[in-house]
Amino acid sequence: MKKKPKLLKILKGLALVILILIVGFFVVRAIGKAIYNQTPEGGINESMYVDINGTKQWINIYGEDVNNPVLLYLHGGPGSATSDIDYAFTRKWADVYTVVTWDQRNCGKSYDAEQNNIVLTRELFMTDGKEVTEFILNYLSKDKITILGHSWGSIYGANLVLEYPEYYECFIGTGQLVDYLENEEAFKQEATLWADGDEETLKLVNQLTPNNVTMEHINARNTIMQKYGYDMMVNGSDYNLVATIIFNPNYSIVDWINYFKRDMSVYLDFFASEEFASFSLIGKSDYQVPYYNINGDMDYQTNYKLAQEYFEEVNAPYKQMFIMENMTHGLLESDSDGFSEIVHQIAKTERER
Numbered sequence: 001m002k003k004k005p006k007l008l009k010i011l012k013g014l015a016l017v018i019l020i021l022i023v024g025f026f027v028v029r030a031i032g033k034a035i036y037n038q039t040p041e042g043g044i045n046e047s048m049y050v051d052i053n054g055t056k057q058w059i060n061i062y063g064e065d066v067n068n069p070v071l072l073y074l075h076g077g078p079g080s081a082t083s084d085i086d087y088a089f090t091r092k093w094a095d096v097y098t099v100v101t102w103d104q105r106n107c108g109k110s111y112d113a114e115q116n117n118i119v120l121t122r123e124l125f126m127t128d129g130k131e132v133t134e135f136i137l138n139y140l141s142k143d144k145i146t147i148l149g150h151s152w153g154s155i156y157g158a159n160l161v162l163e164y165p166e167y168y169e170c171f172i173g174t175g176q177l178v179d180y181l182e183n184e185e186a187f188k189q190e191a192t193l194w195a196d197g198d199e200e201t202l203k204l205v206n207q208l209t210p211n212n213v214t215m216e217h218i219n220a221r222n223t224i225m226q227k228y229g230y231d232m233m234v235n236g237s238d239y240n241l242v243a244t245i246i247f248n249p250n251y252s253i254v255d256w257i258n259y260f261k262r263d264m265s266v267y268l269d270f271f272a273s274e275e276f277a278s279f280s281l282i283g284k285s286d287y288q289v290p291y292y293n294i295n296g297d298m299d300y301q302t303n304y305k306l307a308q309e310y311f312e313e314v315n316a317p318y319k320q321m322f323i324m325e326n327m328t329h330g331l332l333e334s335d336s337d338g339f340s341e342i343v344h345q346i347a348k349t350e351r352e353r
Contacts, residue, residue, distance in 0.1 A: 029246055029247065032243075032246065032247030033247055033248070033249050035247075036087065036247055036248075036249035037249045040063070040064040040065075040094075042064070042065055042066065043062075043063050043064040043065055043066060043094070043098075044061055044062065044063050044066050044098060045060075045061070045062050046060070046061045046062075047059070047060045047061075047250055050132070050135050052105075052128055052131045052132055052135070053105075053124065053127045053128050053131050055105060055106075055110070055112065055115065056110070056112070057102065057103065057104070057105060057110040057128070057132070058083070058102070058103045058108065058109035058110045059100055059101065059102045059103075059132070059136075060083070060087070060100070060101045060250055061098060061099075061100050061136075061139075061140070062087070062090070062091055062094050062098070062099050062101075063094050063097065063098030063099060064094050064095045065095070065098075066098060066140075068095075068096060068097055068098050069096075069097055069098070069142075069145070069146060069169065069347070069350070070097065070098045070099075070100060070136060070140055070142050070145040070146065071093065071097035071098070071099050071100065071145065071146045071147070071148055071172075072100045072102065072132070072133065072136060072145055072146070072147050072148070073086065073090055073099060073100065073101050073102070073148050073149075073150075073153075074102070074104075074129075074147060074148070074149035074150065074152075074153030074154075074156055074157045075101075075102075075103070075104065075108075075150060075152075075153050076150045076151030076152045076153050076154075076175065077104075077107065077151070077152045077153075077267065078104070078120075078152045078156075078267055078270055078271060078276065079104070079106070079107045079264050079266075079267030079270075079271075080107070080151075080152070081103040081104065081107040081108025081109070081110070082101075082108070083101060083103050083108045083109055083248075083250055083251070084108075084245060084248060084251065084259065085241060085244050085245060085248070085333070086101055087101070087244075087248065087249065087250065088239050088244040088336070089239070089332050089333065089336040089339070089340070092336060092337070092339075092340035092343075093340055093343045093344070093347075096343070096344055096347040096348075097146065097343075097347060098140065100136055100145075102132055104125075104128065105120075105124070105125070105128055106118070106266065106267075107262070107264070107267070108259075109250070109251075109255060111258065111259075111262050113263065115266070116263055116265070116266050117266075118266070119269075119275075120266060120267070120269070120270035120273075120275060121275045122159075122275050122276075122278045122279060125156060126159065126160065126163060129156065129157075129160045130160070130163075130164055130167075133145065133160070133164070133167050133168075134167075137167065144166075144167060144168055144169040145167065145168060145169060146168065146169045146170050146171075146172065146350075147160060147161060147168055147170075147171050147172065148172040148173075148174065148343070149171075149172070149173055149174070150174050150175050150332060151174075151175040151177060151301070151302055151329065152177065154173035154174060154175060154176045154177050154302070155173075155176075155177040155178070155180075155279045155280075155281060156279065157171060157173065158171060158173060158176075158281055158284075159279050159281075159284075161287065161289055162284055162286075162287065165287070165288035165289055168289050169289060169290075169350065170289050170290040170291070170292065170346075170350055171287065171289055171290070171291050171292065172292045172293075172294065172343070172346060173291075173292070173293050173294070173307075174293070174294040174295065174331065174332070174339075175295065175296070175299055175301070175302045175329050175331070176293050176295055176302060176304075176307035176310070176311075177302040177307075178280070178281045178282065178306050178307060178309075178310045179277075179280040179281060179282045179306075180213075180276060180277060180279075180280070181210060181211065181277060181280075182280075182282070182306060183302060183303050183306060184208070184210035184213065184217075184221075185210045186300075186303045186305070186306055187208070187210075187221060187300055187301075187303065188205060188208045188210055190300055190303075191204075191205050191208065191221075191224045192205055194224070194228045201224060201227065204220045204223055204224050205220075205224070207219075207220035208220055208221060212272070213271055213272045214272070215268070225300065225301065225328075229298075230298055230299075230300050230301075230328055231328065232301060232328055232329040232330040233328075233330045233333065233334065234298075234328055234330075234334075235326070235327065235328065235330065235334035235335070236334060237330075237333040237334060237336075238333070238334060238335055238336055238337060239333075239336060241333075281310060285310070285313040285314045285315055286315045286316075287314060287315065287316040287317075287319075288316075288317070289316065289317065290316055290317055290318040290319065290320075290350065290353070291311075291314050291316040291318070291319040291320075292319070292320050292321075292322070292346050293307060293311055293320075293321045293322065294322045294324065294331070294339065294342050294343075295307050295308070295321070295322070295323055295324070295331075296323075296324050296326075296327030296328050296329065296331045297323050297324065297325055297326065297327065298326060298327060298328045299327065299328050299329045299331070300328075300329075301328070301329035302329060304323070308321065318349075318353060320346075320349070322342050322345075324338060324339070324342075
């Protein structure tokens, strides 16, 4: 008869401990968010939804001095918004640039299930990019801005700079993608060399279909990169990703719930389409603005060798290539400090040119 009251007492104690932990978590999270939500003196820290090409798209603007030049960061994918973690590395550039991060159409905080039936096209993305740029120019009273694009964002950004050079001061590509078909074919060749008779890997290589990108192709490619130490996050991160997510100043609990409810199949369709292929930079190498590249020497997700070959073809008022040693495609997270140093070097070069 005495066991039940004792058990009940233990359960109540456990419930109290759990409640204290939950409350403590949200208190700590609220304090962290409040710190990261602060606006630097003389700077800017604003988040908003902007009317872009018939949709609401989310941007954040952060900088330590509103008089600094403006940099628009284009995330990769396509469809892989990084608003869950990107403030941790983009704010490292905020002393020399006012940094604008943007969740592109129908991903991240710009996700809208009503857009899932829209066919994604080159024209749609180019109009989105143009309208976002025009908004930034008007909102921040600037004549031109810099673009920094990673992976898909690098080929997207290059197309924007080539199409609308009057809007941009310079282009910075990282994890530079030149042509998707050529990139996947080059990966298959590299993977065959890595396998060197390994039957298990060769089976995966046979699942690679550069001319017809499917989930089987993507999964096989990712498995091979992980096996041979070339996957995106093989070097981990030089900042705490868990803390970055918990203290994210731009995400509410509702945002996180919506984040995991997304249907990204529309982007897989785009990924395998002629519309995506039309962003190819082959034969497009005449830039009217300075051209910079920052690539990892272990990046085979977007083949750094192809990026170097393209760089040699580029005609621009000024160009410079930076190669980060022992870095794969995740160089923004794996060596955010080293990457930031290069961004600062580029900013200094542009000031002095």
